[in-house]
Amino acid sequence: MAEKIVIALGGNALQSGKGEATAEAQLKVVKKTCEHIADISCAGYEIGLVHGNGPQVGRILLASETAKDVTPAMPFDVCGAQSQGYIGYHIQQALRYALAKRNRNIPVVTIETQTIVERKDPAFKTPTKPIGPFYTEEEAKRMQEEKGYTMKEDAGRGWRRVVASPLPRKIVEIDAIRTLWPSTITISVGGGGIPVVEKRNGALEGVAAVIDKDFGAELLAEEIGADILMILTEVENVAINFNKPDQKNLTSMTLEEADRYIEEGQFAPGSMLPKVEAAMKFVRTYPNKKAIITSLDKAVDALNGKTGTVITFA
Numbered sequence: 068m069a070e071k072i073v074i075a076l077g078g079n080a081l082q083s084g085k086g087e088a089t090a091e092a093q094l095k096v097v098k099k100t101c102e103h104i105a106d107i108s109c110a111g112y113e114i115g116l117v118h119g120n121g122p123q124v125g126r127i128l129l130a131s132e133t134a135k136d137v138t139p140a141m142p143f144d145v146c147g148a149q150s151q152g153y154i155g156y157h158i159q160q161a162l163r164y165a166l167a168k169r170n171r172n173i174p175v176v177t178i179e180t181q182t183i184v185e186r187k188d189p190a191f192k193t194p195t196k197p198i199g200p201f202y203t204e205e206e207a208k209r210m211q212e213e214k215g216y217t218m219k220e221d222a223g224r225g226w227r228r229v230v231a232s233p234l235p236r237k238i239v240e241i242d243a244i245r246t247l248w249p250s251t252i253t254i255s256v257g258g259g260g261i262p263v264v265e266k267r268n269g270a271l272e273g274v275a276a277v278i279d280k281d282f283g284a285e286l287l288a289e290e291i292g293a294d295i296l297m298i299l300t301e302v303e304n305v306a307i308n309f310n311k312p313d314q315k316n317l318t319s320m321t322l323e324e325a326d327r328y329i330e331e332g333q334f335a336p337g338s339m340l341p342k343v344e345a346a347m348k349f350v351r352t353y354p355n356k357k358a359i360i361t362s363l364d365k366a367v368d369a370l371n372g373k374t375g376t377v378i379t380f381a
């Protein structure tokens with residue numbers, strides 16, 4: 068039976084990380100990434116894709132707020148839905164082409180996905196999720212004063228707005244994803260899913276937050292019984308002493324080692340920490356399965372055990 072793999076694509080990684088935030092620049096990265104995903108499909112894996120949306124949803128929000136004198140600003144959840152739409156569209160277009168070149172006829176479809184979060188999640192009180200563009204410290208402090216945003220330094224790359232990031236509890240469209248899975252490459256749970264809360268009467272209501280897509284991807288991997296959770300970002304390996312002269316790239320990490328590194332503060336909150344935590348949750352739930360963290364362009368090599376950081380139970 069084909070192995071099932073949930074692949075999470077980083078929102079920052081999809082924007083090439085060089086501050087190039089145009090739709091054209093993103094499509095270029097997506098096209099390259101889809102060549103690797105098509106190779107993974109040709110290797111016989113059943114694939115489900117999840118993408119991040121931090122930079123994208125932040126920019127959509129910013130554009131919407133900036134244009135509010137011309138047209139009404141869109142609420143947060145609607146911006147999240149918009150980000151799923153255009154990132155999914157880019158992946159659909161690029162992956163369809165990459166698969167066709169390999170004579171592989173598999174439909175690719177984006178599922179606008181809602182994810183239920185808890186209204187009482189403590190994350191609503193402490194924003195941690197970096198979104199949108201990077202700023203200098205001076206710009207960030209000005210925005211904090213003028214707009215009331217919470218701004219934080221993001222993994223040595225600059226300052227960004229941070230927003231609430233509640234934990235994903237339930238994927239609303241999971242039955243549709245399961246039904247399509249055997250025949251189709253689904254792009255779902257984008258940006259962790261559009262965060263919604265369940266009202267007393269059962270209706271769903273969007274909330275102002277951005278779920279971490281690594282936790283969303285992990286939940287999806289559990290729900291569909293994936294064999295591998297693969298988290299793709301800008302760096303080839305998880306590192307300790309990251310960005311320091313004595314940086315050491317890790318090829319593997321057990322749960323025990325990961326716990327120790329977390330205690331030492333080795334992984335930046337809002338960036339590498341949620342990836343490691345999501346990977347840990349997956350292998351803690353399924354001790355015989357594995358999670359891999361690597362870069363977009365090394366996905367195939369990492370699946371073949373040649374690179375990346377593999378997180379295992381022991």
Ligand SMILES: Nc1ncnc2c1ncn2[C@@H]1O[C@H](COP(=O)(O)OP(=O)(O)O)[C@@H](O)[C@H]1O
Nearest residue numbers: 077078079080222300301305306309335338339
């Ligand atoms: N210990 C670490 N090892 C490797 N990368 C780290 C570490 N700590 C922070 N990072 C940073 O985290 C980034 C990945 O997080 P982020 O950019 O938020 O991911 P995404 O690609 O999912 O948007 C890496 O590109 C790197 O700059």
Ligand SMILES: NC(=O)OP(=O)(O)O
Nearest residue numbers: 078119120121258280
């Ligand atoms: N929603 C989310 O986790 O996005 P990033 O991957 O861009 O951080």
